[in-house]
Amino acid sequence: MPRTTAPAPTDLLRIDDELSDEERLVRDTVRTFAADRILPNVADWFEAGTLPRELFPEIGKLGLLGMHLKGYGCAGMGAIAYGVACRELEAADSGLRSLVSVQGSLAMFPIWKYGSDEQKEEWLPRMAAGEAAGCFGLTEPDHGSDPGSMKTHAIRNGADWVLTGTKMWITNGGIADIAVVWAATDSGIRGFLVPRGARGFTARNIHKKLSLRASITSELYFDDVRLPGSAVLPGVTGLKGPLSCLSEARYGILWGVTGAARACFEAAAEYARTREQFGQKIGGFQLTQRKLAWMLADLQRAQLLALHLGRLKEAGQITPEQVSLGKMSNVRTAIDIAREARTVLGANGVTLEYPVIRHANNLESVLTYEGTEEIHTLALGQAITGISAYR
Amino acid sequence: MNIVVLVKQVPDTWSERRLRADDSTLDRDAADAVINELDDYAIEEGLRLQEAHGGEVTIVSMGPQKAADAIRKALSMGADKAVHVTDEALRGSDGLVTSAVLASVLGRTGFDLVILGSESTDARMGTLAAMLAERLGVPQMSFASKVETDGSKITIHRQADYGYDTVEGALPAVVSVVEKINEPRYPSFKGIMAAKKKPVETLSLADLGMDASQAGLAASATQVVSFANRPPRAAGTIVTDEGDGGAKAAEFLASRKFI
Ligand SMILES: Cc1cc2nc3c(=O)[nH]c(=O)nc-3n(C[C@H](O)[C@H](O)[C@H](O)COP(=O)(O)OP(=O)(O)OC[C@H]3O[C@@H](n4cnc5c(N)ncnc54)[C@H](O)[C@@H]3O)c2cc1C
Secondary structure, rough: OOOOOOOOOOOOOOOHOOOOOHHHHHHHHHHHHHHHHHHHHHEEEEEEEOOOOHHHHHHHHHHHOOOOOEEEEEEOOOHHHHHHHHHHHHHHHHHHHHHHHHHHHHHHHHHHHHOHHHHHHHHHEEEEEOOEEEEEEEEEOOOOHHHHHHOEEEEEEEEEEEEEEEEEEEEHHHHHHHEEEEEOOOOOOEEEEEEOOOOEEEEEOOOOOOOOOOOOEEEEEEEHHHHEEEEEEOOOOOOOOHHHHHHHHHHHHHHHHHHHHHHHHHHHHHHHOEEEEEOOHHHHHHHHHHHHHHHHHHHHHHHHHHHHHHHHOOOOOHHHHHHHHHHHHHHHHHHHHHHHHHHHHHHHHHOOOOOHHHHHHHHHHHHHHHHHHHHHHHHHHHHHHHOOOHH | OEEEEEEEEOOOOOOOOEEEEOOOOEEEOOEEEEEEEHHHHHHHHHHHHHHHHEEEEHHHEEEHHHHHHHHHHHHHHHOOOEEEEEHHHOOOOOOHHHHHHHHHEEEEEEEEOOOOOOOOOOOOOOOOOHHHHHHOOOEEEEEEEEEEEEOEEEEEEEEEOOEEEEEEEEEOOOEEEOHHOOOOOOOHHHHHHHOOOOOOOEEOOHHHHOOOOHOOOOOOOOOOOOOEEEEEOOOOOOOOOOOHHHHHHHHHHHHHHOO
């Protein structure tokens, strides 16, 4: 039976009071969906290293996929509603939020923003409904933080393109119906839409990951894949294409991680209220209280930052440096909270019976993908000093 | 078909609920407010009947300002429009008063079918369907776990301890539903966006031609005279399994008349 859930008493500063009625309804809807469909199963998915494909249409039906885009079957919601949805999903698991980030901000967004009318009509409605899964191929085995030096390339052959190369660490790659692949061409980096089953295109899922296990990560191979001229995204050339998508996705992440952090804080607070040692609740020890107090302070700061950046984004004023600050700072805060929460749970903290170690492990990936913490630090360093330390 | 679904906002059953010390009414500020659980099922049933037979689904809710949240959720699930009766003088109204107010609203909206949850999680009286049907002079089809209609006749499965009764009546009618009836949908984000543009009519008692003396605590036939906190739960008994655990468990269940 669907449970109507109300906010837990972790929002001491009443930040959620700032949300509009619609944003609160988005929050409650995703929270209820997560409580019904994700939380009862996610530890098992994580342990097995899978994510059921059926979740795609279910999440699509809610309207989560491409929810911040307008038209083509998308809900057309604001940036704050999108952030709140990411937060509530990631409170369940970063893998689920990754699915939504990749589909909406990395696969649908470039088609929506840079695609031809035909490309939009063909893919966006099905992707919004969760009938078609998308992925975003930028990173390569030897080119991660420095995607500009990618080896994957496409050359013209008559009216067609021939695509060659390898992409690595691609979320949803193995289940994608459509891959948005960035490749070097004579005229600069271009985006290509490569459908599943294209001759010469294969995907292999990466196993033995110990982070983001409830998420599919794959390696994509393009062995002289012949694509029609209509496969290229006409609207953008150069690294700014993929970087603009990443900026969208990073915005979702800086909200999302506050959900993971909140879940860890809640688990630690609950454990501290019930677990007894030395004849008293461990929540009665000053050391535990100090941990909890700082976790809450850090969590609420991260939430305020997310809300502030949401307002800037809704006003159309957000800059990449601001997103870098948000991504860098909030992911660091979240992983620190997760690790601190882990200590409060003692040995129980390392099991999948509690959500904390799962979140802590997931956040290791979140720290690295979408621009590592170091790269965002350097982006800010450049913004502050005017000197680039990395490119 | 003109379908009206009645919706009530109640304190979340997951939060601590209290009565007010001054007049023994529910302290609505003490707990988070949510849509009454069974009302989700009533809305879902209304929407399904609409999908099958056409027409409109109207949400009617009586409650304080913030009951607008419950109405918004219902509209986001897909209902077409809503009427919100809100008036300071309604505070403390019992079932009898509530049924009079709602009957008056239903007189304005008209209806082929009124659907409501069989009880609310706050008062748990479960009498509103009967009171309404009586006031409106239409059949009461209560505790429905299944509803079928051809537009003039309505057939329900009435949930009972022993299974169900099949009950038949003529439209218009009042139907109260139980949890078994369906699996309510989630509001979709497109629905949330669409709900912003759906009409919500807000009515006061005066708009319904009623005055304060006919509503609220003073006009109610029932009152909470006194209340006490539930005593703490007694500690359970631990039975050690010495090879006869099954028999002991059966004995316990038999002593409580479960088997
Ligand atoms: C679970 C998961 C899912 C992913 N999903 C996707 C996806 O869907 N699509 C996609 O394209 N990619 C994806 N990635 C890849 C991710 O974006 C890259 O891993 C990331 O960009 C870092 O690249 P790298 O792993 O090659 O590390 P490297 O770039 O080799 O970096 C190694 C270390 O060196 C540091 N470093 C590098 N350059 C500098 C410098 N100039 N100064 C200081 N330090 C530096 C880095 O910060 C890091 O600490 C995913 C990764 C993971 C783990």
